[in-house]
Every structure is written in structure tokens, then in C-alpha cells.
Amino acid sequence: MFETITKRSFRFNLLVAIGLMIVLAILFFSLLGVITRHNDTLIVPDVRHKNVKEAILLLEKAGFEADVRDSIYMDSIPALAVWEQQPETGAEVKVGRTIYLTVNKVVPPMVAMPDLEGLTFRSAEMTLRSRRLNVGDTIYKPDFATNTVLEQRLNGKLVKAGKMIPEGSNITLVLSSGTGSVENPVPDLVGMTYLEARETLNASNLSVGTVLIDAGVSDTANAFITQQVPARRNPLGELNMVRAGESVDIWLGAVKPVKADSAAPPAAPVDSSH
Template structure:
């Protein structure tokens, strides 16, 4: 009795299975396509909500604000914020926002990332360039390329007009290649050209090297070539034995020079003996 009942149930299950399996492949394919179409319609109808399509906001101005405050303001306004780069400027406080992208007032979508450039706390070190001999414009461009600034400009008579004669940092000469903080102010000593008024050549004979250099500086003249005798062991205290141009010309008249011109000197270990007659005539 039980086995007959089980047999009948098996027959019914087989009939149901055969009905299902007899459904055409085309019918099943149509059902699958219908499901995909419904899912696609749902996805694209929700896409505008997900991406906030057509929702835009104006980017607020966060420049010169502290980076923490800037990020808080941007997030409160509906944006994301990311620090993209850093720079060093002595004109704004450390950790202040120097630049933002997109810029202030731009119309962008809600949730857009605003990239920030922030001022560094500690200035990086850069190598001091060699500016001597460059024109002022070239020196200025070279400094800016290293993120250094032009400080004071001092003019000194010299034949090479408007060229850099010396480079100073904090009032002291600074050599090319020395590492200095980015943003430093470099003082440039520039040539103003030679003067228009001619003055008598100073008499340097018998003076020490240091004394001669002071006399030339006071007369707005430059020290040219220095030729040192082999007997000299202390250059600073060596004596000037010859100069070009000399105090007098070949007929005994005073030679004259303009401010900014150079004088070459010869140094020796012993003081030269001056001709009394020549010394009297030079007064």
C-alpha cells in the first residue's frame, strides 16, 4: 500500500519536472531580459539622486586661512578638501592656505574635492646662486627661480653699469653654493657706472695692502690686479711698491680717473723708498 503511494508521488514529481524543463529556452531568455530592463530602469532613475545631478555650489574663499579652518569650512559647505602641495612664503603665517583649486567663486558639483596649497612651517634650504656679473634683471629672475627675494639694492661706481658686483645676506658677503633658507632677502650691490668727474689718482706707494684698499674704497675706485712678490708672507701688511695708473704721468702731471675705474698694484715685503722731490710735487 505504501509502496504504491510512493510510486504515485514519484510519478507526479516527474510530471511537474518535465513541464518545467519543457519550457522553451526563448521563454526563459525573455524573462531574464525583462529582469535586466527593470533593474536598468531602477538604476538610471536613482543615478541622479546618487550623483546629485544638477546640484552645484559656489566654492568659498579659504585663502590665507589656517588649513584646519579651511578644511572645516569646505566640508561644512558640502565639499571635500585635500592638501595637494606646499610652498614657503614669509608673507603669510605657517600652515595658511596659499592657493585653492577650483578657485574662489567657481560653480562646481556638490561633493567636489577642493585641492589646497599650504604654506610650510619650516622653510626648505636652497643653494645660493652666483649672481656676480649678471644684470639686475637676470639676478632678480635667478633669485625668484630659487624662491629667494631681492632685498636692498646698493649702487657703487663701476664701469659695468647695472651689473651685480656683490651679493649679501644679513649685511655679509655670501658665496655661491651656500645653503640658505628659502624666502631669504638678498641684498645686491650694483654698478652705477663710472662717474663723469675726473679726480687725481691717489698715491698708494708705501701704503700697506689694507691701507691702499681703504683709500680706493673711499675714492670710489676699485682694486684691480694684485701682483705679490715672492718674499711676501703676510699680504695684509705687505707694501705697495707700484701702481697702474701711477700718481703722475711721464711729464710729471697728475693722472686722473673717474669713480668706478680700477687701479692695479704690486706688493712687496719691504716699504719702498719714496723720492722726496716727487712726493713734494704731488701735494
């Protein structure tokens, strides 16, 4: 055969080679659609919020491949549920296309609790969202700074800034409602322990202001109130009045003070018959 080819002219052989290439090209392009399944397309089903195992089985039965690409934590869906899929639901793609899945984590990551005290409600809400935390209940309490955060709580307990908590936690905010419009007498704190005074002020919707501590005090909680501003009464003996949300400054001492009205027994009545 080689001798036959070599006996023919170069031009003839070239034409034969070109003809073969054309025939092969025609065959290739005519079969390309079959090889690549060009016209075989499917609609991507919706597997969001389904368990990842269920989602993979559903996709494989529908003629797709499935691959878990990433994970995220969302408290609104169950653990190991599909949060996102690419291509998205309803997309028309080729048979056998890989669908990439983003799955919800089993254990939420931990984040540091931000310091919200003193922030406005709007700022506190934005700060929580930036840490992937949620605003839970809001409780209003009388105080001067209207609509600012007084306390931050998790599961009913105060939570300090910097404490590591689960992402997605609901944070309860205690907010200031401003001072009240009704005036009430200042409670008499002198002689109480610091803990007793705080409870009394809380019951009256008042707060502890400045606390001055004597040098001899070693146990602040059980130290005694020796002085307060405003006092229970003014120099004329009239009751001082305060509004809910205001504060009372106190002085702490190690020794329980003796009140002026109990320092001496009442004077004996004078007998005018003599």
C-alpha cells in the same frame, strides 16, 4: 512554485523575466538621481591664504571633503596657509566632492646661492628668480662695466656663490654705475698697507686693479704698497687724475718703502752773505 513555473510554457516565462528586468531598470534609473545626488551641487568657497585647519573646517561645513595634496614655499603668505585649491573658487561641483589643497611650508627649503658677479642686472634677476630668490635692494657704485653686478649680499654681508641659503631670501645687488665725469687726483698709496690702500681707494670710489706680490710677502693684508699705476704724480711732477670707478694697479712688498721726498732731509739754505 517551481512546479508552477515549469508547467508554464517557455515563452511565458521568458516574457515574465523580460518584464521584471524592465521594471527593475525603470526603478534603477528613476532612483539613480537620488542615489548619486545628481542635482545636489554646491559652489566651491575660497579658502586660499587661510590656515589649513580653518580651510578644512570651512570646507567640511560647506558639504565638501578636504585633502592636502601638496606643499610649496611662498614668502608672501604665512606658514601652513593654503596657496592653491582644486577645484578652484566658484566652481560648481557635487556635494561631498573632495577639494585638494596646496599648503605653504613652515620651513623654507635651502638653495645654493648663484654666482651673479659680472652679470647684467636683468640676467642676475632672472637667475635669482629661477632659484626662487628675490632681488632686494640695489646699490650703485662707480665702475667701468655699467649696470653689471659687482657684489652680492645677504643681510648686509657678502654671500659667496654655492652657499646654501633659504629659498625666498632677498639678495642685495651692488651694481656698476659707470665711471664718473669728474676727475680727481690719484691717491698716494705707496707706503700704506694693503688694507689701508683698499680703504683709501674705496673712499675715493676707486677699485684695486692688478695686484702683484713680491716673493717675500707672507701676510698680504699687512704687506706694503711699493709701487702703484697710475702713480700719484707724472714725471713732470704734476698730479695724475682719475675718474670714479677706475682702478689702480699695486705692487706689494714685505718692507715698507722709503718715499723719495722723505729719503733725505731738506738742504740747508745757502748763506749768501759770505
